[in-house]
Amino acid sequence: MRAVRYDAVGQLPRLTDVPEPVCPDGGVVVRVGATGVCRSDWHAWRGHDPVALPHVPGHELAGTVAEVGAGVRGWRVGDRVTVPFVCGCGACPTCAAGDQQVCPHQTQPGFTGPGSFADLVALHAADTNLVGLPDGLDDVTAAALGCRFATAFRALTAHGGLRAGQWLAVHGCGGAGLSAVMIGVALGARVVAVDVSPVALDAAHRLGADALVDASSGTPVAEAVRELTGGGAHVSLDCAGHPDVAVASVRGLRRRGRHVQVGLLLGARSTPPLPMDLVVAHELSVHGSHGMAAHEYPAMLAMVADGRLDPARLVGSVVPLGEAGAALAALDDAPAHAGLTVVDLRLP
Template sequence: MRAVVFEDFGKPLRIRDVPEPVPAHDGAFIRVEATGLCRSDWHGWMGHVPDIALPHVPGHELSGVVESVGAGVANWRPGDRITVPFICACGRCGACVRGAQQVCERQEQPGFTHWGSFAEYVAVRHADVNLVALPDSMPFATAASLGCRFATAFRAVVGQGRVRPGEWVAVHGCGGVGLSAVMIAVACGARVVAVDVSPGALELAGRLGATVCVDASAPTVSGGVAEAVREATGGGAHLSLDALGAQATCANSVASLRRQGRHVQVGLVPAGVRLPMDRVVALELEILGSHGMPAHAYPEMMALVASGVLRPELLVTTELGLDDVPAALAALGSASGTGVTGVTGPTGVTVIRPHDRVNSA
């Protein structure tokens, strides 16, 4: 099969012919129709993610069609349209038994623990636990954005964040996860303050329904981002999310909260991040983490997408062909695009074939 491969961290990525993956007894062999291009893929390529064995095929946000299944798979058949959470669970450990597959003790992640979806095919183990059915009406490009960024934002806002109608929600960082969080919070009846340094990202956040947009780089934010959020919300956000993962965004998110507010950390932060713990104690703030969403929790989100209440397709601002991935992935180290970049799979989203290129849209 054709795939994007790197043989050393940070070295050139190439399109190569490599052996097809072999599905496990309880696994599925999937034809990739679309896959997302995420900054996490760049971190893996740069060697920032432990335990990646070389050579490696990245890619972890995917949708496609089941080609074949192992003898131990009960619920899936060839031809089924599917997507997959970026955290694939074992289904048997203590966390999985509790329904918390997103923190599975033996979790696997396509594109990190094994070869991923920047390829014509990908293999997923424990198919009965990890595959999610797609309605025929959902385009593969839309579905590919669900497995990581959109599902992660949904659980962060609705599950961990416990958002309520009328509350103020601050979203720090309006990349793929952040913009998804803006859309989801607005759909839940919340008022949103979007924070970013990119005018394009803030413009899109406004179009998605953000009530207030704060340019974190603007000189007019003289009192700081947190003060700007507190002023805009009349005392602070009820719920605030760090969707980027940095010292500044994490600390600003906590400092943006009103009394007894809730901070949800979504973006991975570097070691040694400092938080205003005096404020956490004095205002009785909640500090929560959020790590993906298990396959069994998808139906609620999928129903809202099917009904049109949530429209993740609006976040897909660019489509690329597989041949364009090496350059696009490398570029993530120097610039961050607006919205979600969708990489059309080998058979394409709109009748795209393996050798075709898709121009940016």
């Protein structure tokens, strides 16, 4: 089958032929219709998040079940599906509690094994992890839900507890950040979008952000957020994954505010100097957000179905599989367009 693979860290991924995956017991093989190009894939490609080499990236996917393994009860060949980027084992106490997104035995397509930059991808514990797609949701749009959008949704609803009328600050308006802006607006919040890129800030404005902060202007970001929100955000997200951004997110909160870390902080950046004096004195909450389990998808899909959320608006570029490697490498630089890049495997 076709796959985009790299053999060394930082080597430009290239289109090649590889063997088809073996269907695991309890799992399925999915024929990929579309897959997102995510910064998490970029972290692995750059060596920040080690993977076994050679490697096929890709974890934001939508497609059709092509083969069903022994023991699978709920899925059949031909079913249209997506999947969280974290697949729980389905058998441990963590999964039994409904927290598959932090399963200690988790698998992740594109990280713990070959991913979805390929015609076919093997997925484990299908009855725990697969999510059926409604007929009205096309593969390109569905592929935008699996990592950045779902993570932002859970960050705001489960961790942030965001309510209508509250202030939300979104630091970093890439894929996850723009998803958070859209979701925050849909939940009735007032949104401050923060970025250094005019392209990203313009996209956030078009999605309904009430206020914009240019982080390159020289004014301290936290101070600007507190002034715009009349004392600080109720909920603030670092979607960029940078120590300075995480600190600014916490400092921009009002008393009893909630910071949610969405962007990855890896390696030397893993321990930002968070102002724990403020966390204590102002009773702030600090959360991590690591995706969303399959059983939590219905609430998000319901908002897509009734039009409150329109993830198709977040897709900025659609490319064929042969261009997936270049699209991944392009994440080294400031984006030329706002929004998500999605690989459509039906394109020539």
